[in-house]
Amino acid sequence: MKVLVCVKQTFDTEAKIELKDGKISDAGINLIINPYDEVAVEGGIQLKEKGIAKEVVVVSAGSDKAMDAIRTALAMGADRGILVKQDTAADEYARACALAEVIKGESPDIVLAGHVAADDGSSQVPTRIAEILGFPHVNVITAVEIAGGKATCTSEADGGTQVTEVSLPAVISSQVSWNEPRYPSMKGIMAAKKKPVSTVDAAAVANKVAIVSVALPPSKQAGIKIEDEPAVVGAKLADWMLNTVKVEVK
Amino acid sequence: MDFRLTEEQEMMKRMAHDFSANEIAPFASEWDHNHIYPQDCLDKMQELGFMAIGVPAEYGGPGLDHVTQNIVAEEICWGDAGVGTIMVASSLLATDPIHVAANEEQKKEWFGRIVDGELGAFCLTEPGAGSDAAGISTRCTKVGDEYILNGSKQFISNGGTAGMYTVLATLDKKMGTKGMCCFMVDRNTPGITVGKVEDKLGIRTSNTTEVIFEDVKVPAKNLIGKEGQGFYIIMKTLDISRASIAAMATGVAQRCLDESLAYSKLRTQFGKPISSFQAIQFKLADMAMRVQASRLLYYEASSLQDMDVPRFSKAASLAKAFAGDAAMLNAIEAVQVFGGYGYTREYPVEKLMRDAKIFQIYEGTGEVQRLVIAGDLLRG
Numbered sequence: 001m002k003v004l005v006c007v008k009q010t011f012d013t014e015a016k017i018e019l020k021d022g023k024i025s026d027a028g029i030n031l032i033i034n035p036y037d038e039v040a041v042e043g044g045i046q047l048k049e050k051g052i053a054k055e056v057v058v059v060s061a062g063s064d065k066a067m068d069a070i071r072t073a074l075a076m077g078a079d080r081g082i083l084v085k086q087d088t089a090a091d092e093y094a095r096a097c098a099l100a101e102v103i104k105g106e107s108p109d110i111v112l113a114g115h116v117a118a119d120d121g122s123s124q125v126p127t128r129i130a131e132i133l134g135f136p137h138v139n140v141i142t143a144v145e146i147a148g149g150k151a152t153c154t155s156e157a158d159g160g161t162q163v164t165e166v167s168l169p170a171v172i173s174s175q176v177s178w179n180e181p182r183y184p185s186m187k188g189i190m191a192a193k194k195k196p197v198s199t200v201d202a203a204a205v206a207n208k209v210a211i212v213s214v215a216l217p218p219s220k221q222a223g224i225k226i227e228d229e230p231a232v233v234g235a236k237l238a239d240w241m242l243n244t245v246k247v248e249v250k
Numbered sequence: 251m252d253f254r255l256t257e258e259q260e261m262m263k264r265m266a267h268d269f270s271a272n273e274i275a276p277f278a279s280e281w282d283h284n285h286i287y288p289q290d291c292l293d294k295m296q297e298l299g300f301m302a303i304g305v306p307a308e309y310g311g312p313g314l315d316h317v318t319q320n321i322v323a324e325e326i327c328w329g330d331a332g333v334g335t336i337m338v339a340s341s342l343l344a345t346d347p348i349h350v351a352a353n354e355e356q357k358k359e360w361f362g363r364i365v366d367g368e369l370g371a372f373c374l375t376e377p378g379a380g381s382d383a384a385g386i387s388t389r390c391t392k393v394g395d396e397y398i399l400n401g402s403k404q405f406i407s408n409g410g411t412a413g414m415y416t417v418l419a420t421l422d423k424k425m426g427t428k429g430m431c432c433f434m435v436d437r438n439t440p441g442i443t444v445g446k447v448e449d450k451l452g453i454r455t456s457n458t459t460e461v462i463f464e465d466v467k468v469p470a471k472n473l474i475g476k477e478g479q480g481f482y483i484i485m486k487t488l489d490i491s492r493a494s495i496a497a498m499a500t501g502v503a504q505r506c507l508d509e510s511l512a513y514s515k516l517r518t519q520f521g522k523p524i525s526s527f528q529a530i531q532f533k534l535a536d537m538a539m540r541v542q543a544s545r546l547l548y549y550e551a552s553s554l555q556d557m558d559v560p561r562f563s564k565a566a567s568l569a570k571a572f573a574g575d576a577a578m579l580n581a582i583e584a585v586q587v588f589g590g591y592g593y594t595r596e597y598p599v600e601k602l603m604r605d606a607k608i609f610q611i612y613e614g615t616g617e618v619q620r621l622v623i624a625g626d627l628l629r630g
Binding site: 071072075183184185186187189190192193 | 300
């Protein structure tokens with residue numbers, strides 16, 4: 001069984017976002033493997049360790065910088081990597097088309113990915129890949145059992161959990177609570193360099209979304225401080241909410 | 251000249267830093283204050299390869315060059331200098347004599363034991379022989395195909411936790427440096443006792459003890475190199491490990507800067523963060539200079555070792571003396587930046603100040619390093 005994991009190189013979650021010339025600037029930003037995808041990589045490696053998967057292939061679309069994310073996954077224990085070279089301005093549609101093209105050629109049994117990326121948070125690419133390939137898709141999974149050509153996935157649902165059974169091949173995207181990603185071992189890091197990584201150019205697909213402008217959220221305004229007896233504070237706060245903030249009461 | 255790290259060095263640094271920041275730093279205060287030996291943390295480090303950083307790939311280790319080994323040492327000490335001491339004392343200091351002079355069979359056995367998770371301890375210092383390494387009195391006497399060891403060793407890192415000791419002894423004190431021999435000794439050999447456990451100012455997570463040898467029979471095959479080569483082996487080992495100690499000190503110096511920088515942005519006085527005052531800014535800038543200079547000095551010394559340049563002693567001493575002082579100065583300044591809070595145990599910098607002091611003392615004091623440097627200068 002072959003497992004393919006999609007990974008994205010994203011900004012460090014602690015990075016300070018700044019705009020330059022109307023675009024998000026990556027100057028001086030530390031790039032990391034998307035933490036949600038890291039969980040998917042760990043999930044794939046665990047399937048291999050359990051003897052379910054024979055090979056774990058990691059795929060990333062983006063600039064040469066995405067190679068770091070691939071190397072990290074290889075150091076954790078993935079077997080080989082594919083870098084799909086694509087303009088970083090590609091939208092979710094173009095990104096999914098490029099990845100789907102490569103996935104079709106690899107014909108994996110399971111496609112894993114994080115359910116969302118820590119940078120743009122669009123949460124679209126795995127679903128789009130499944131749609132393009134005609135694979136079933138299970139989202140935000142926290143556990144998976146593979147047996148008899150089927151995947152039984154536990155995922156989060158409103159107020160509880162949902163168990164979904166799908167036939168393979170399928171796209172399965174992970175919630176962070178699925179597992180605790182391992183640190184790459186020292187031997188893993190030394191071995192990563194020797195593992196094969198191929199580079200392909202992304203299929204030429206035009207974006208469907210045109211970005212008109214990018215803006216940072218307005219900076220937080222100073223709050224108000226009400227100091228008085230508790231009962232008076234309550235009344236003043238209610239007055240402020242009704243008349244200054246103008247909260248609608250239904 | 252290219253100051254960039256290789257891809258593996260970058261990855262190793264990142265991984266070691268992540269580990270240190272998540273698995274060591276958040277717990278180090280508790281371990282330090284309550285004198286807890288961090289066994290669980292060491293088990294995780296063993297699994298990831300940290301505890302065998304000095305072992306070449308052909309003997310089952312990760313096979314790192316000296317630069318990378320020391321980058322890892324820096325990052326672990328950023329989290330806790332005591333944990334770093336446990337790791338370096340075992341996988342570098344006690345292991346280096348095996349690199350320097352062991353035969354194939356010895357390499358297989360002793361590197362193998364380190365890889366399997368045993369700790370090593372380097373037994374050189376004695377109650378009467380610290381800076382004067384040639385003044386040791388622990389005797390070794392050959393009887394048949396064994397050597398009998400008698401004597402006691404002082405301030406031994408991992409003394410009570412090691413499974414194997416690298417021991418320096420003399421055939422006859424009158425022979426001076428020519429009588430010295432280096433042995434690998436199994437902890438379970440009859441006649442070995444672990445003495446007093448030191449109650450230290452800093453690096454309190456590490457175990458430092460006296461180790462006493464009374465008629466300890468060591469198989470002759472455990473002699474590293476030849477009889478009389480002990481002094482050469484030890485000097486060479488100390489030359490190699492000096493850069494590692496410099497790296498460890500750099501980790502502490504960096505931590506002092508990181509803590510001070512973060513705190514100075516949060517702490518407000520006179521209505522402004524204290525980082526807006528030049529008095530604080532100059533301290534931060536001085537700390538950053540010392541960190542960077544320490545790091546470049548140890549990178550250079552380690553890189554000379556990797557290039558197999560025969561004389562790297564001076565570079566290693568420059569690095570060790572400078573970085574040891576840098577860690578201490580940065581720690582003092584960090585406490586100053588934190589003010590009254592820095593003087594309490596609630597904040598991390600008082601521990602850094604206690605930990606930093608060791609780097610001016612162990613593995614050749616700052617004064618001994620200066621003698622090495624001056625000696626080299628005067629030889630011309």
